[in-house]
Amino acid sequence: QVQLQESGPGLVKPSETLSLTCTVSGGSISSYYWSWIRQPPGKGLEWIGYIYYSGSTNYNPSLKSRVTISVDTSKNQFSLKLSSVTAADTAVYYCAGDPYCGGDCLGYWGQGTLVTVSS
Amino acid sequence: SSELTQDPAVSVALGQTVRITCQGDSLRSYYASWYQQKPGQAPVLVIYGKNNRPSGIPDRFSGSSSGNTASLTITGAQAEDEADYYCNSRDSSGNHLYVFGTGTKVTVL
Numbered sequence: 561q562v563q564l565q566e567s568g569p570g571l572v573k574p575s576e577t578l579s580l581t582c583t584v585s586g587g588s589i590s591s592y593y594w595s596w597i598r599q600p601p602g603k604g605l606e607w608i609g610y611i612y613y614s615g616s617t618n619y620n621p622s623l624k625s626r627v628t629i630s631v632d633t634s635k636n637q638f639s640l641k642l643s644s645v646t647a648a649d650t651a652v653y654y655c656a657g658d659p660y661c662g663g664d665c666l667g668y669w670g671q672g673t674l675v676t677v678s679s
Numbered sequence: 680s681s682e683l684t685q686d687p688a689v690s691v692a693l694g695q696t697v698r699i700t701c702q703g704d705s706l707r708s709y710y711a712s713w714y715q716q717k718p719g720q721a722p723v724l725v726i727y728g729k730n731n732r733p734s735g736i737p738d739r740f741s742g743s744s745s746g747n748t749a750s751l752t753i754t755g756a757q758a759e760d761e762a763d764y765y766c767n768s769r770d771s772s773g774n775h776l777y778v779f780g781t782g783t784k785v786t787v788l
Contacts, residue, residue: 597779605714605722605765605779618775654721663777664769665712665727672721 562587564655564670572649572677578642582655582670589613589636593663596629596640598651599672606651610663611638645677682770683711683780690786691756699751701766701780711749711766711780713742722765726751753785761787 568580582594596608609619611629619627623642631638642649653675657668683703691697701711710729714722724733726742739754749768753760766780 595777604782605716605767607767607777607779610777620776660731660733661712661727663775664710665724666714666722666767667724667727667733669721669723 562657562659562668564657564668566653566655566670566673568673568675570674570676572645572675573679574646574677575644578640578645578649578653578675578677580640580653580655580673580675582638582640584636584638584657589631589638590633593658594629594631594638595656595658595666597654597656597666598649599654600648600651608640608642608653612663647677649675650677651675682778683766683768685764685766685780685783687781688784688786690788691753692788693758694755696752696754697756697785699753699764699783699785701749701751701768702747703768703771703778703780704747705769705771705778706744706747706749709769710744711742711768713740713749713751714765714767715760716763716765717761725764756785756787758787761785 563585572578590613593610595610611617626643628641652672654672655670656666659667713726716722725740730742770776770778
């Protein structure tokens with residue numbers, strides 16, 4: 561059974577860069593699409609972007625200028641970097657993977673990690 | 680603003696049927712996937728593609744689509760189905776981007 565686990569700082573200062581890593585276990589990252597999604601407290605889900613294991617990416621246009629998603633197949637990990645953060649970036653960040661749909665659904669999810677942007 | 684619109688909340692009596700809808704132009708071309716999220720938990724995929732359920736999802740969950748509207752139906756709702764439900768699909772740009780619906784809170788009475 562594939563499992564995903566997010567890791568990274570829970571507190572980031574305004575204007576700095578948020579960095580999170582998702583470790584994939586129980587299966588190889590060298591297939592499927594891998595995504596990041598976030599959810600501000602009390603609000604809905606927002607798609608951040610995806611990376612294919614080959615390295616091709618696509619990002620939410622509203623975040624594109626600040627987002628980078630990368631993959632490290634040797635470590636079975638993929639990562640998110642979000643620059644110039646503000647309080648509006650405070651959210652639970654989820655990593656997710658698509659085993660079924662060529663990118664069009666998310667069958668594997670991490671438990672999520674809360675990132676707070678505050679000085 | 681989200682390109683996929685859902686009703687904010689619906690309620691259903693225990694054992695009855697509830698339909699949750701998701702509207703958006705991109706749904707004329709792409710299927711929606713549906714996610715169940717309970718408080719404090721990660722979302723769970725319940726329906727994908729035309730009408731497919733991942734392993735472990737009860738068959739009381741089903742999906743359908745017509746025109747610009749995708750629907751998730753729970754037939755014989757159970758107390759444990761009380762949750763937030765989100766649809767997800769490609770956006771209308773044609774650039775392989777994705778968007779989530781606004782979410783529907785389902786209350787089982």
